[in-house]
Amino acid sequence: MENTKWKYLAVYITPLVVIFSLSSMNYWSYFSVLFVFGFIPLVELFTKKDQNNLSEIDEEKASKNRIYDWILYGLVPMQYGIFFYFLYQMSNDQVTLFTKIGYTTALGISCGVLGINAAHELGHRSSRKEQLMSKLLLITSLYLHFFIEHNRGHHKNVSTDHDPASSKFGETVYSFYFRSIIMGWLSAWKLEQQKLQVNHQKFWSWHNEMIRFQVYQALLILLLLIFFGAQTTLFFIVAASIGIVLLETVNYIEHYGLRRTKKGERYERTLPIHSWNSNHPIGRVLLLELSRHSDHHFIASRKYPLLRHHDQSPQMPTGYPGMMLLTLIPPLWFYVMHRKINEIKRVAIN
Numbered sequence: 001m002e003n004t005k006w007k008y009l010a011v012y013i014t015p016l017v018v019i020f021s022l023s024s025m026n027y028w029s030y031f032s033v034l035f036v037f038g039f040i041p042l043v044e045l046f047t048k049k050d051q052n053n054l055s056e057i058d059e060e061k062a063s064k065n066r067i068y069d070w071i072l073y074g075l076v077p078m079q080y081g082i083f084f085y086f087l088y089q090m091s092n093d094q095v096t097l098f099t100k101i102g103y104t105t106a107l108g109i110s111c112g113v114l115g116i117n118a119a120h121e122l123g124h125r126s127s128r129k130e131q132l133m134s135k136l137l138l139i140t141s142l143y144l145h146f147f148i149e150h151n152r153g154h155h156k157n158v159s160t161d162h163d164p165a166s167s168k169f170g171e172t173v174y175s176f177y178f179r180s181i182i183m184g185w186l187s188a189w190k191l192e193q194q195k196l197q198v199n200h201q202k203f204w205s206w207h208n209e210m211i212r213f214q215v216y217q218a219l220l221i222l223l224l225l226i227f228f229g230a231q232t233t234l235f236f237i238v239a240a241s242i243g244i245v246l247l248e249t250v251n252y253i254e255h256y257g258l259r260r261t262k263k264g265e266r267y268e269r270t271l272p273i274h275s276w277n278s279n280h281p282i283g284r285v286l287l288l289e290l291s292r293h294s295d296h297h298f299i300a301s302r303k304y305p306l307l308r309h310h311d312q313s314p315q316m317p318t319g320y321p322g323m324m325l326l327t328l329i330p331p332l333w334f335y336v337m338h339r340k341i342n343e344i345k346r347v348a349i350n
Contacts, residue, residue, distance in 0.1 A: 005062065005305065008071050010285045014113050015078045021106035022085050025095070028304045029102025029134050032109045040282060041322035049279040051309045059266055059306055068305045072288065075118040076133050078251045083140050086239070087224070090232040104235045106241025111141040113287070116247045121288055121304055139220060141243040143214035145188035151254050153184075155300050159260045159274040163250075169257035169341070170334070173327040176252050177245065246324070253323045254293050257341045258314065273344075274311035279309055280319035291320050314344055 014036065054062060062068065086107045090100060115137045122134035123146075131147075138144045150165075158165035158195040164183035167176050191208045193203055201207040224233040258274050260267040278284070278291035289296075289304040294313035296302065315335060316323050326333050 005065060005067055006300065007285055008068065008288065008305065011071065011075065011288055012078065014286055015075070015082060015110060018082055018106045018110045018114070019085065022082070022089055022103055024102075025099050026102075029099045030105060031147045032106045036109055036113060037321055037325055041319065043326060044282055044319035044322055046279045047280055047282060047319075049315075050284070051279050051283045053308045054306065062305045063303065068303065072118060072121060072304070075114055076137060079110060079115045079118070079137055079140055082107065082114075084169070086236070087228055087232060090235055091228060100235060104239045105242065107236070107239035108246070110244025111240055112246025113183065115140050115144070116143065116243055117287055117290060120150065120290070124300055126301075139216060140240070141247075142217050142237070142240040143222075143244055144217060145185055145210060147248070148191055148209065149184045149188040152195075153187045155270075155297065158270055158297055159255050159258050160262075161253075161259075165251040166259075167252045167257070167334055168257040169338075171256075172330040173249060173333070174330075177248055180248050180251060181244065249324045249327055250290070250320065252327055253316070253320070258336055272298050272313040275313065276316050277309070277313040278316040278319050278323070283319035287320060291316075301304070310328070314340065 014032075017035045018032045021029050024031065046149075053059075086103060089095060089103055095103075118133040119137035122130045122137070125131060125134075135144060135147055138146055154163055154165045157166070159166050161168070164180045164187055167173075167180075171179075189210050192208055196203055196208060199207070204211070206212065221233060221237070224236055252278055255274065256276065258276070260270065260274055262268075272294035275294040275297045277294040280291065283291050289307045292307040292309065294310050295308045298310070302308075317340070326336065
């Protein structure tokens with residue numbers, strides 16, 4: 001199975017679709033939205049799930065194969081190419097407002113599906129080079145604090161009420177957006193303060209990475225204002241916000257209603273049962289196995305091609321794009337997911 005490594009080149013389908021949207025006019029500029037939230041969910045409804053894992057031998061080979069890393073690294077220049085192409089197209093006075101809105105949705109798709117997702121994978125790597133690439137991707141969505149909060153906050157507190165990014169049973173995605181975005185940003189400040197105290201460094205200093213992050217993002221916006229004007233800058237901020245909303249929608253579906261049991265002063269270890277999983281093959285490849293989320297939280301250091309299926313992990317009824325659409329209609333989301341959760345509880349009791 002290790003020879004299927006080339007399937008991950010399909011991760012470049014989404015950026016190519018985004019480039020097509022940015023190259024088009026009028027209704028075709030919205031093609032990336034139709035592709036991600038129309039075509040893919042429809043196909044995944046009729047796609048058989050793939051629960052197969054790599055064998056021990058293939059997993060060992062994959063862990064040493066640099067092709068997987070280079071596929072991931074290539075997404076960094078791809079995202080920046082899309083970013084600058086967006087700025088170039090938005091500077092064209094002949095482009096209508098309707099088309100510019102289409103371009104903005106295309107960049108938003110790129111930020112959420114390509115930029116932040118690849119940044120997530122790179123942010124879990126140990127090398128400074130890979131972590132720098134993660135931050136370079138996150139700044140294109142104005143969401144640099146995710147690097148701190150996700151790695152040092154979310155993975156520690158996942159599936160507890162202490163984690164802003166773990167949605168609660170009965171919580172709508174709309175209320176979750178405000179709680180997760182605001183509390184996640186504040187959590188990053190708190191986590192950085194704790195780190196500075198351990199290192200005996202001052203909070204109000206350049207050692208504070210959260211201060212650096214705010215400065216970098218403000219400088220990016222200032223540069224865009226100077227070189228591309230207020231309108232293009234505003235559209236970029238909207239696109240970055242779309243990317244953020246896509247990320248937070250994914251956060252919402254990944255742990256909805258699942259909670260770890262508290263034993264004394266500590267919570268039980270994070271297990272595959274504490275994250276929703278999806279084995280739909282299209283979403284798995286296009287999102288670099290993000291949908292095998294149960295194993296990602298079980299062993300966070302495991303690289304994307306090595307992520308495994310666990311029989312005990314809760315399974316989503318369809319892939320990520322379809323589930324994200326479902327969240328937009330809370331009564332329907334609750335109807336589907338509460339039945340799944342009650343089913344899980346009945347199995348646990350028996």
